Amino acid sequence: MTGLRQVSLFPELDNRSKSHAPVNVASVPQRSPFRYPGGKTWFVPTFRQWMTSMSVKPNLLVEPFAGGGIISLTALFEQLVERVVMVELDADVAAVWEVIVQGDVEWLVERILSFTVTRETVLAELAKAPTTKRERAFQTILRNRTLRGGILADGARFMKAGENGKGIGSRWYPQTLARRLLDLQRIVDRIDFRCDDGLLVMTEYASRADAVYFIDPPYTAGGKKAGKRLYKHHHINHEHLFQLCQSLAGDFLMTYDESEEVKLMAQKYAFQTRLIPMKNTHHATMNELVIGKELSWLDD
Template structure:
């Protein structure tokens, strides 16, 4: 592989105003990439060829994949997610009972009592599990679905559990996805395996946003049910990709070392956390000249 430029201390680009980015996902997802959407547009528009397929192997809330589908930035989009609860939502919306889910959301009388009772019930089918997942995502602090997450207490303006429950908005997002779901495929499975299976394809691009557990970081293990990942193996597999890719990662020394090892390009990007703290994340790719 040709060695590409590597900047040891790249200057971060300005912070994106996420209020200007259309909200497409029904999830309030920890580690979501709404702030990165304008960079995704830049990346894909900088390419000489139109991607036949856009693959997101660690999709989560899938805001990036949804944006690509809505804005027709690739011919087709494949969303991949391992977590069975998150997967139940995408199965239901992309492959199943999306209208039922949207109506269930708007007709649900949300109170502390109904929340606890609903989440305590066994889910007998995929749509029921999808509704429970959306409900939990909206009433848990930070949208965290992993075991041990607590409920919202005071919330915005003292609204408590209802502070993140926007039933009409959630319904509309689901109904909007229905309009573009012929451009989307969903795969419940291991993202690393999906990369391996499609690495030979020169017509595919990958947006890779793995759990942030490299270099001793613990955010991923706290936020996600499935956070164990062999980051060194991930980089090795990514190095076999024939097409293009963009990785976003925590700004950690280990990631710079892995990027150097495989001659990948890097660029820091400024962002704000959910608590409005200014931070930087690391973009990694074959050539990030478009991101300078």
Template sequence: MPPLDSIINVASVPQRSPFRYPGGKTWLTPRIRAWLASRPQRPAEFLEPFVGGGSVSLCVAFEGLADQITMVERDPHVAAVWQTILSDSAPELAERLVRFELTPANLEAALMSPATSPADLAFQTILRNRINRGGILAAGAGRIRHGEHGKGIASRWYPQTLQHRILAIYALRQRIRFLEADGMAILHDYAQRADVAIFLDPPYTAAGKRAGQRLYTYADVDHHALFACAAQLRGDLLMTYDQSPEIADLAAHHHLQTRLVAMKSTHHAQMRELLIGRDLAWLE
């Protein structure tokens, strides 16, 4: 496994999510593999209560690192995408994306049409995710203007790639369970399960951080309550957080270990994030 100060080349990691997701964790994939491999037993279930774009859960599912994967998301728009991809509507959604001709007029018509089913909402959500700057879905998000090579809103529009990813996830639907729910509530339900590995990547809104409020519709998280709950979990645990003294203090208060790990931001700036868990010896 790369040292903690080594930045993972995201291009070397399989891209499986249909989302462009702010704060996505594709870069963490090699460390997720190492974490789960360090366990004495393969997890009966892998739980991600704040799943968002789902890159970590998808890694676990595709690579068979746990028997069952449970993904939880509160945002109804993001939830509609996962619900549709894991249902028999997935092939239709994939085909609909391939057939769609992305022009400003077609885009406006598609986004203004009433969504009469989860599949309709999923289609609109993927459109917004692909044409908004940074893939941001929260209210007020701006659209791509110039984009790559002046391609504008088409800069991140790869319908055949989306089709391939959606159908690949659909093929694993028996292994993946999705819940549209409050991640905190689900976490309490799993408190006594020792056979579960839990990955927590909540919106970064602690210590006055405003990025989470701008990036996510459901950004409000009681971080003190989350740490108190995490400390009581019987299952194995890995958390990721923005580096801040408040979070380091919360971890120490609940007898959790922390390690700083190098990564690159969306704008390719070198940064460090906190990994948090009970025993992080596997990182050494």
């Protein structure tokens, strides 16, 4: 049937940002010690655009699913907010952030610099039961840098060939990790870190008009499996999250995998959406759904 084209059920939700080309992540300052699956380095330019579009600079950024924390770190280093609240439920990931904010960075740096990565040394280290939080933090970074894709969920496998055939140590850059960790000391006193349920923490700040929220939940809505594969804590009540966003006095920006279920929820709560191009780990261009109260700034 030539001459016909498929019409979307939600044409008003299919607007693309005018910035059509996916972001080159190499152009974005790398702040996080994590190589985080589903990380948002590619989203940093859009986040900056959102923050600078506001008529009044917010005092606080709340990131309820912090993960590798690139958005919160960008906000602090670039003076976009005064303080951030970073929330992460995964106790292993949380151990890294807790060591950072509690002032044990120098121990962690020394441990990273003195560790020689081979398959044997990695397996021996990870076979140990950590007895302190800083040991747990080191093991988390070691796993993050030697498992395929940086995935920390159960069932993740070690790299074999690795980058350019360099094997298990191909993503182990001790000097780079050390520099990033030491750089964080410049902004650490402006971080409130919580190992907690992100939705519960959001309710604490819901009445604050000077708080904004960057929300990047596990992608499990609409039958998506990525969140289940990538994260230990992938269960989330997506409907409750949307209800909570509607109650916020401050602004929010939320990212989701594109699905009709998510578009329906956005429509139900009168949120606006846009599609932003990004490249996945296989370098294929995909669209992610951005959701907010008002997104006209993306059309400028």
